[in-house]
Amino acid sequence: MSAGKVKPGYIRALDLKHGCIEMSHGSGGRAMAQLIQQLFITAFDNEFLRQMNDQACFPSVNGRMVMSTDSHVVTPLFFPGGDIGSLAVHGTINDIAMSGAKPCYLAASFILEEGFPLSDLKRIVDSMAKAAQAAQVPIVTGDTKVVEKGSGDGVFITTTGIGMVPEGIHISGDNARPGDKILVSGTLGDHGIAIMALRENLSFQTSIESDSAALHDLVAAMIAATPGIHVLRDPTRGGLATALNEIAQQSSAGIMIYENELPIQEQVQAACEFIGLDPLYIANEGKLIAICAAQDAEKLLHAMHAHPLGRHARIIGEVIEDAHCFVQMQTRFGGKRIVDWLSGEQLPRIC
Amino acid sequence: MMKYIDEFRAGDLARQIAAKIASEAATGRDYHFMEFCGGHTHAISRFGIIDLLPGNVHMIHGPGCPVCVLPIGRVENAIQLAQIPGLILCSYGDMLRIPTANGMSLLKAKAQGADIRMVYSSADAIKIAQENPQRQVVFFAIGFETTTPPTAIAIQQAQALGLNNFTVFCNHVLTPSAISHILQSPEVREFGLVPLDGFIGPAHVSVVIGSQPYEYFAEEFQKPVVIAGFEPLDVMQAILMLIHQINAGCAKVENEFTRAVSPEGNRKAQSLVAEVFELRRTFEWRGLGWVPYSALKIKSCYANFDAEQRFRISTASIADNKACECGAILRGVKRPQDCKIFGTVCTPENPVGSCMVSSEGACAAHYSYGRFRESNRITAQEN
Numbered sequence: 001m002s003a004g005k006v007k008p009g010y011i012r013a014l015d016l017k018h019g020c021i022e023m024s025h026g027s028g029g030r031a032m033a034q035l036i037q038q039l040f041i042t043a044f045d046n047e048f049l050r051q052m053n054d055q056a057c058f059p060s061v062n063g064r065m066v067m068s069t070d071s072h073v074v075t076p077l078f079f080p081g082g083d084i085g086s087l088a089v090h091g092t093i094n095d096i097a098m099s100g101a102k103p104c105y106l107a108a109s110f111i112l113e114e115g116f117p118l119s120d121l122k123r124i125v126d127s128m129a130k131a132a133q134a135a136q137v138p139i140v141t142g143d144t145k146v147v148e149k150g151s152g153d154g155v156f157i158t159t160t161g162i163g164m165v166p167e168g169i170h171i172s173g174d175n176a177r178p179g180d181k182i183l184v185s186g187t188l189g190d191h192g193i194a195i196m197a198l199r200e201n202l203s204f205q206t207s208i209e210s211d212s213a214a215l216h217d218l219v220a221a222m223i224a225a226t227p228g229i230h231v232l233r234d235p236t237r238g239g240l241a242t243a244l245n246e247i248a249q250q251s252s253a254g255i256m257i258y259e260n261e262l263p264i265q266e267q268v269q270a271a272c273e274f275i276g277l278d279p280l281y282i283a284n285e286g287k288l289i290a291i292c293a294a295q296d297a298e299k300l301l302h303a304m305h306a307h308p309l310g311r312h313a314r315i316i317g318e319v320i321e322d323a324h325c326f327v328q329m330q331t332r333f334g335g336k337r338i339v340d341w342l343s344g345e346q347l348p349r350i351c
Numbered sequence: 352m353m354k355y356i357d358e359f360r361a362g363d364l365a366r367q368i369a370a371k372i373a374s375e376a377a378t379g380r381d382y383h384f385m386e387f388c389g390g391h392t393h394a395i396s397r398f399g400i401i402d403l404l405p406g407n408v409h410m411i412h413g414p415g416c417p418v419c420v421l422p423i424g425r426v427e428n429a430i431q432l433a434q435i436p437g438l439i440l441c442s443y444g445d446m447l448r449i450p451t452a453n454g455m456s457l458l459k460a461k462a463q464g465a466d467i468r469m470v471y472s473s474a475d476a477i478k479i480a481q482e483n484p485q486r487q488v489v490f491f492a493i494g495f496e497t498t499t500p501p502t503a504i505a506i507q508q509a510q511a512l513g514l515n516n517f518t519v520f521c522n523h524v525l526t527p528s529a530i531s532h533i534l535q536s537p538e539v540r541e542f543g544l545v546p547l548d549g550f551i552g553p554a555h556v557s558v559v560i561g562s563q564p565y566e567y568f569a570e571e572f573q574k575p576v577v578i579a580g581f582e583p584l585d586v587m588q589a590i591l592m593l594i595h596q597i598n599a600g601c602a603k604v605e606n607e608f609t610r611a612v613s614p615e616g617n618r619k620a621q622s623l624v625a626e627v628f629e630l631r632r633t634f635e636w637r638g639l640g641w642v643p644y645s646a647l648k649i650k651s652c653y654a655n656f657d658a659e660q661r662f663r664i665s666t667a668s669i670a671d672n673k674a675c676e677c678g679a680i681l682r683g684v685k686r687p688q689d690c691k692i693f694g695t696v697c698t699p700e701n702p703v704g705s706c707m708v709s710s711e712g713a714c715a716a717h718y719s720y721g722r723f724r725e726s727n728r729i730t731a732q733e734n
Contacts (some may be wrong), residue, residue, distance in 0.1 A: 260362075326723045333583045334362045334369070335399015337720040343699035 004016060007053055011293075016244055017119040026112065026146025030260040040142060048140035049096065056140035058103065061164050068095035069160040075349045077124065080194050081209030082285070084157055085127035085179045089318070090214045090285060091236070092159040094133055097216035098288065100171040100223055101163035108142040108159050113152035135214040151292060162218075169223060175230035176251035181297035182302055183290045185218065186211070186312040189268040189282035194244040197271065208267050211285030218309045222290065225303030231291035234284070241280040241339045243289055244327045254322020257339065259332040261316045280329075281342050291319065303325040361584065369403040369528035371476040373596050373603040376404030385683055386595055387530060388495075388553035388713025389416030390581045396720035398583035408590065412713035413544070414681040415553060416495045417522075418445045419598040419712045420703040422635045423669040425522055427451050428716065429491050432520060432662060433465040436597045438641055439483060441476035442491040444469045444708045450702060452669050463605045467589045470720055471700055473498075473505035473519075480509070480517035492524045497555045499647065500620040503627040506656045521649050524634065526556050527564040528645035536639075545683045552578040554608035559624075561616025565604045571654055572602075579607040612691065627653055635668060677704035680713050685690055687714040694718055 014034060025033040028043065041049050048056040072088040082090075089106065096103040108128065113305060135266050139159075169289035190211040195206065215234065231251070240262075248255045264279050272279045286309065292300050297315055304310030327339040374380060386392055394411045395401065401410065414420050426449050433440040439458070444614045446470065447458040460469040470476050473490055480488035492502045502519060509517040531549060538544040552565055557578045573594040579589035589607045596602065605611050627650060634646030649657040658664065671677060675697065676690035687693050687706065697703040699715055706712035710719070 007699050179546045180631050304617050324723065328723055331397075331399045333398040333400070333403075335402035336723070337397060337399045343715075343719070 001261075013117060014015050016118050016122045021112045021114055021116040021118065021121065021146055021264065022109075023114055023146055023148070026144060032144065036144065038143070042126045044108075044132065044142075046138040046140060048138065056107070058105065058140070061104075061123055063167060064165040065162055066096055066101045066131065066165060066332055067160070068092055068096055069158060071156060073153070073156050073160040073326065074246055075153060075244050076169035076198050077120065077247040078212055079198055080207075081191075082212035083124055083127050086131040087210075087285060088105065088129035088157040088159045089128050089135065089139075089211050090212050091276030092139055092161040093214045093216055094234045094285075094288070096161045096163035097219045098124060098171070098212075098234055099163070100169040100219060100229070100232065101165045102220065103135070103161050103163040103216050105134065105135045106137055106139045106159055106161045108139050108157060109112040111152055111158075112144065112146050112343045113154055114146060114149040116154050123157065124157075128157075131214065135216065137214075139215075141323075150192070150255065166223065168227060171232050172209065172231055173231055173233060173247050173250040175254075176247050176253050176291045176319045177207070177230065177293075178253055178307045178319050178321045179294055180230055180291050181294050181315050182244075182257065182317040182319065183292070183297065183301060183304065183313055184235075185215070185288045185290070185310045185316050186253045186286075187265045187268065188235070188261045188284060188287065189264060189279040191283035192239070192270045192283045193271045195283075208265065208271070211284055211286035213309055215286065215288050218288070218304070218307045221307045221312075222300060222303050225298045226292055226296045229292045229297060229300065231289070235287060235289055236285060237280070237283050239283055240280040240289065240340055241278070241327065244339065245269040245341050248322075248325040248327050249287075250255075250327060251282075251319070253283050254320040254325060255317060255327040256320050256330065258330050260330075263312050263314050280339055289322070294318075357600075364584055364589055367402060368584065368591055372403075372408065372587070372591050372594060373405045375591065375598060376408050378398070379624055381409060381546070382594060382597065383409045383411055383470075383548050384551060384590060384674055385411040385413045385533075385547055385549075386551040386586070387413035387415040387526065388556070389419065389716075390553060390555070390710065391417070391551055391586055392581070392646075392713055392716050393711050394581050394586055395714035399720075399725070400583055400586055401721070402558055403587065408594070408623045411683040412548070412549075412686075413527065413678065413683060414533070414636070415495065416706070416709050416711040417498070418443075418449065418709035418712075419681060420524065420529075420636045420638060420707070421446075421493060421522055422548070422637045422703075423447070423451050423671065424635065424666040425682070426457075427455075427669065428666055429520060430455055430465075430675060432658065432664070433457060433460050433467050433489075435487070435662070437687040438487045438489060439466045439468060439582050440489050440491055441470045441479055443493065445469075446491060446493060448708050449705050453674070468474050473501045474661065476506055477505050477512075477514070477517065479514070479516050482535060486516060487695050490517070490519045491522070492519050495524060495526050495553075495556055496624075496733060498534050498623050499523045499628065500559065503623045506627050506653055507623075510653070513732055515655070518656050518659040518661050520664070521628070521647060523628065524636070525570050525645050525647070526553065526560070526648050527567070529636065529639060530565075532639055532645065533682060534568055534574065534644045536682065538682060547574065547608060547683070548597055549575040549577070551589045552576050554578055554580045554612055557606075557608070559617050559620050562606050562612055562614050563616070566581040569602050569604045570603060575602045576604045577607050578604070578612055580610070580719060610656050625705065626691075634649055635666075635669065636681075638678035672703050675704035677706045677714070680706055687717040688722075690714070694722060
């Protein structure tokens with residue numbers, strides 16, 4: 001009998017159609033090994049995972065590395081334009097990419113609730129695998145824990161990534177300088193509104209899809225055009241307003257944005273009006289803010305427009321001198337106002 | 352939908368009205384207008400309307416924020432209700448963060464295990480009561496005339512459905528009585544501490560009650576009233592109309608919001624409210640104190656749905672934090688920035704007074720949207 005045809009032992013295959021997560025799937029025994037083998041390794045397959053060690057081993061690189069981690073608790077788990085799986089991959093890739101780095105590897109950790117349908121888990125894992133494949137960033141190690149029914153909410157996923165910063169790139173939130181221009185890569189608030197539209201007590205109909213996407217390829221194109229970008233940030237939770245306030249604080253500068261220039265889809269604006277939210281505070285999962293010297297702005301904008309994820313990029317404002325580090329907005333109406341830090345929570349568990 | 356929103360936010364039209372306001376207000380005198388409603392306060396701050404007004408036109412923030420005017424005693428009542436084992440308290444989100452005298456809040460009660468659900472409407476509360484037939488469900492009803500009809504409907508629905516586990520903790524208050532109270536206050540009438548030349552009235556309230564209820568104080572106190580919508584152009588237009596009236600020596604009720612307000616209002620909603628509610632002899636407001644006939648209670652024929660009856664609620668009169676100026680701010684005597692603890696001890700994250708909690712509160716609006724003006728002014732003085 002040839003080695004390739006060994007009967008896989010007396011193991012009953014996971015019932016991925018009707019089965020559920022049981023406590024034994026996290027206990028370290030046979031059930032856990034089976035779950036990992038049949039579901040995770042099959043989906044994420046790569047040379048590092050195939051070694052079946054508790055860690056991934058890879059050669060070190062020269063130069064600066066970045067590392068980032070992100071937990072995902074979004075509810076509902078599936079939404080138009082993505083799911084918790086693709087979001088978990090994109091979220092960490094984007095955090096890595098916002099340093100200008102090329103993301104190299106991901107780790108994924110799952111907290112599963114007893115009773116969670118294996119069919120949903122398979123959908124999520126397949127979606128993660130697809131997202132990682134498309135981004136060409138392998139998931140090289142991981143972990144699975146199971147908690148009793150009632151102690152979780154289906155599935156929580158933490159992803160960690162490491163990446164490599166190209167030579168000569170120095171992108172950081174404290175690099176914004178008065179006179180710099182501020183750009184965004186596309187329409188604001190799509191992810192948050194897509195999620196909100198699904199929530200039970202906020203039921204209204206929209207055809208908005210989450211913008212969840214991996215941005216490292218766009219970043220690479222931007223860096224190629226303008227290596228001297230000062231700041232990159234993905235405005236996720238808390239939206240554009242929060243990200244700009246963080247940058248203003250880090251850089252000890254003020255920011256002025258122009259309401260007229262903000263790209264916001266009509267449906268998103270309408271949904272916000274309807275439920276009394278401000279699109280500036282709504283989460284994005286596939287957009288970035290870039291800040292660069294004024295003389296580089298047009299060139300950078302051009303490079304962004306040439307990439308599918310930057311087609312709707314706009315210059316939306318500039319960095320100004322301000323000891324108070326206020327973010328202000330020139331309203332379409334003709335007045336000025338502060339765009340403040342978010343106070344309290346606008347909508348929990350958005351990512 | 353956005354077509355209708357954008358129409359009322361057009362910048363070029365705003366500049367035209369601003370130019371008209373500037374030329375009509377160039378009379379050498381000052382104009383002091385109170386926007387009664389927190390919705391207007393919010394719009395004025397959010398769209399930067401102050402930047403479009405000449406220096407002699409002053410906007411004074413009024414008490415029309417239902418979250419802000421509810422006295423601490425009533426908030427404590429709600430917390431006590433929420434702490435009854437097994438009870439579910441349904442509340443609008445803004446109420447959760449209002450602090451009481453001892454630093455408690457509904458949010459803290461929730462963290463300690465009370466079952467408090469944030470709802471968007473009285474209908475949500477009815478649904479929760481239907482889904483939890485074994486538990487008492489109380490709807491913490493607050494608001495001016497706009498939210499009263501939906502509460503009335505909820506009570507009638509509960510009756511029709513035979514829900515014996517649903518009650519309403521009623522805190523509905525009335526706009527015209529609050530405005531008369533301000534106009535009759537010694538600060539306005541005798542001492543002239545609050546110069547008040549006219550009012551902007553809230554359109555959504557008048558969609559229900561009509562414009563007639565304002566005729567009395569336009570007449571009695573010789574103050575013009577313009578009922579206005581909540582889009583920034585509505586507010587600008589209302590300011591222009593008030594200046595017109597004052598320059599012409601008039602004091603009448605005008606309606607800027609003809610797209611939905613009629614003199615008599617919505618009769619159907621009024622009769623619904625009259626069917627379920629009756630006037631309280633008096634009600635305590637934060638800032639204004641006891642205001643006669645300024646609030647509603649549930650009629651005795653609906654007593655089964657009245658949380659005050661079922662849970663024998665009695666309300667203590669509890670003073671505000673001494674350092675907090677919410678009272679004076681709600682009366683228009685002081686501005687948020689006149690309060691010593693504004694933005695230092697009292698912030699949206701750690702509100703001491705109610706005006707810092709709701710986005711319609713004068714302090715929260717000024718803190719969130721307008722506080723750069725103070726720092727500009729201070730910087731200018733220092734230079």
